Amino acid sequence: MLKIYNTLSRKKENFTPISKNQVTMYVCGPTVYNDIHIGNARSVVAFDTVRRYLMYRGYQVKYVSNFTDVDDRMIDRAAEENVTVFQLADRVIKGYEHDVSQINVLPVTVRTRATQFIPQIIDFISRLIEKGYAYKSEGDVYFRTRKFQTYGELSDQSIADLVVGASEHVNLEEQSRKVDPLDFALWKGQKGDEIAWDSPFGKGRPGWHIECSVMSISELGETIDIHGGGEDLKFPHHENERAQSESLTEEPFVHYWMHNAFVTTAGDEKMSKSAGNFITLHEALKTYDANFLRFFLVQTNYRKPLQYSKDSIAQAKRNYxxxxxxxxxxxxxxxxxxxxxxxxxxxxxxxxxxxxxxxxxxxxxxxxxxxxxxxxxxxxxxxxxxxxxxxxxxxxxxxxxxxxxxxxxxGLSEPKTEEITDQEILDLINQRDAARESKDFKLSDELRDRLLNLGISIEDTNNGTKYTKK
Structure with missing residues (x-):
């Protein structure tokens, strides 16, 4: 019988879906202010593989994933590029859909965008206020975290520890609007001329956490089988989703919480945009065969870190x-x-x-x-x-x-031998020679690896670069 490790219970549990032979599954998607890196792609591939296996085992899977298409980062990036938030979102989404299709990710059953659910979000927040779980404050709306008795259980943290963390990370201006440091924003009042919608609470936009609760419940119902995402989402995102959803519906929000581990780089450091130690999926696809890249991302148990390094790539290539x-x-x-x-x-x-x-x-x-x-x-x-x-x-x-x-x-296509002409080989070698000449050794190595992936081995000699086909 299929067993799934449930983050909430911290143990493997027998999998019993709500409806026989049908599975409802929600996986948090990206905030579309920039291209995803392969750490983000690992989560996409991990849950695509879960879905594929459930289908292999005979289940019908309704798989919903979202795009967060409005938040602080999107507003800032759109201003930098002198475009609207919607223009930025449309461009990044188009690139995302192209790139994940290259690594053979199945189309989701339903793809949601936060800005398409503004009326439902406003209604959700209004009902939380009516039930006493939320309050208005200077144009914002906050959730009363302590009112949800089991807050912290999903991320295995105590209220005392969470209070300290909240006090350290919330700026004084926002803190002054909260009743409690632990409270989190459901609605953010408009600042200046930033993008906003009319609501009973004033012009503003949704907080991050409320979006996924509303989209999941709208598309899949009050209780779903599986909710997935990267382990960095356990707190605060999924903790807050669970609190606000169960406070409103008085039903379990999710039966099986699943979280994948990070992609790490040298020194076991998490790959992230903030650390600057990342390679985008789009750039990786220029270097590596898409089928191989899929194998690299899927080869390790989803709850274990996946190291991205020259050695791990080489080992994965041998196995693939x-x-x-x-x-x-x-x-x-x-x-x-x-x-x-x-x-x-x-x-x-x-x-x-x-x-x-x-x-x-x-x-x-x-x-x-x-x-x-x-x-x-x-x-x-x-x-x-x-x-x-x-x-x-x-x-x-x-x-x-x-x-x-x-x-x-x-998620691997039946492997085929990629054909490449002699002229195309020479063009890649000339690009590599030019990169070496300009001391761009990173690009030089990438071009060499690309040739190797195509079955072309190269040798640098006094008479120039020679190549042989495997």
Whole structure:
């Protein structure tokens, strides 16, 4: 039986959806003020893989994810670029949708934008005020955090610790408008001529946390099966979502809270825009094959950190190449044999055993690392006992179909050999030579890696750069 680690209970629980064979799933999307980096993309891929596996197990999945298309960062960035908030959002969203499609992320069932739910947000806040869970203050509206008795349980923090943290991070101007340091904004009054909407509380815009509660409840109902996001969202975002939602509906907001770990860089530092140690997904796709990049992001259990480094990329490339090469070789072998091939069995029972073991691994909280161990064992068996051995065509197709199923769960397209012309190779080599000449060694390394990904090895000699095709 499928078990999911629930952040709220801090243990693995048997998965029982609200409706038989149907799963409701909400995953927090990006604030669209800039391109996402691969740390953000890891969350997208992690929950896309969860969705794919649920579908493989026979569930219908209604998957909702949002764009936060108005907040302080968007207002500031739009002002810097002399565009409207909506123009900025539309541009970044277009880039996001293109880039995540490149790494084979399934289209969501419903994609929401915060600014499309302003009436519902205003209604939600109005009802919280009526119930005594929120109050107006100088154009803002705040949630009475202490009134929600189990606040802090999701992020495993005490009220005392949270009070200290709130006091340290809230500016004095905002603090003066709050009854309690822990209270958080549901509605922010308009400042100057920034973007705003009319409301019973005055002109303003939604706070960050209220958006996801409203969009989730509007699209999926008061209680959903799974709510996902990066582990940095546990507090305050998801803690606040839970508090405001359950205060209003008096029902559990989420049955299974799931959070993925970060992508880290050298020194195990979290990849983030604030630290400046990131590479955008768009830039990564210029360097790495999209299918390989998907594999790199999916290869590690979603609750464990994924290190982005030269060594980890190289190891992932070796593992991905094993999958791609065996997949191509098996397909070529099947395409080349006669339909009248012998009926000799080469292990149908083994195929079922591999299938069962893969499911057992993934049923343990989507343990992709254990599942990949079984995949690689399967590849070794194919190479040693299947390819170029006597077996029936039906059995070979069965063997191939299981591998295709697994690639589908991982989100990998069937690997193909990318063709590149000699002139295109020379153009990339000339770009690399120019980068080395100008001492842009980062670009030089990226171009070398791109050539390697295309099966082109290069050697720098006294007579120039030479290349060979694998």
């Amino acid at each position: 190449d094993r999958i791609a090469e065996t997949s191509r070789n098996l397909k070529a072998y099947i395409d080349g044999i006669e339909p009248t091939k012998t009926d000799k069995s080469n292990g149908s029972s083994l195929v079922e055993d591999f299938k069962k073991r893969f499911v057992e691994a993934m049923d343990d909280d989507f343990n992709i690392q254990n599942a990949l161990t079984i995949v690689f064992e399967y590849l070794r068996w194919i190479n040693k006992e299947v390819i170029n051995q006597l077996s029936s065509l039906d059995e070979l197709n069965n063997i191939q179909n299981l591998l295709i199923d697994w690639l589908g769960i991982l």
